[in-house]
Amino acid sequence: MQFSTFALTLSLLASPHPHSLDAAAFPVTFVTGSTKVSFRDLTVSFGVVASDSANATNIFGTPLVNVDLVSLGKSDTGPGSFEVSVPITQAQLSSGPGSYVLTAAVVRAVGNPGSYVWRADQFTIPFTASFAE
Structure with a gap:
């Protein structure tokens, strides 16, 4: 089984080259900003959903892993x-x-103890999966 990306959104980048799912890993690159920030919590939950089901903004799909x-x-x-x-x-x-979307929910907290500010954002990476015969 292989997958390849054909688009990307915001600061999550995926490799444009096909990867065998025998390796069981989809590489996702995070591009960080120019200002140094120390997060107290920074967690990403990844999911996957078929492209035809991903048109709603709140669809997460099948949970894959929390990082x-x-x-x-x-x-x-x-x-x-x-x-x-x-x-x-x-x-x-x-x-x-066929066509799928890798979803990512990024949850983070910054600030001082007792006054952390929480934020959550979602990102998506469309890709195409093909299965080796």
Whole structure:
């Protein structure tokens, strides 16, 4: 099984090259801004949904993995980028080969103890999945 991206949204970038899902990893690159920010919480929940079901803005799809960027040492951001691998199996692509959307819900908190400010944003990465015979 392979997948390839054909579009991207906002600051989540996916590799434009096909990847075998035998490796069970979809590389997602986060491009961070020019100002250094120390997040108290920075978590990304990834999901996947068939493209024909993804037209609503609140569709998350099948949950894949939660990534705690604080525990990975990626919560102090500044200029640059970093990559995380999102596992996807053929079973999670329930519509078979075709167009899908990788969804990401990014939750973060900044500020001082007792006065943290929380924010959540969603991002999407369309991709095409094909299964090797």
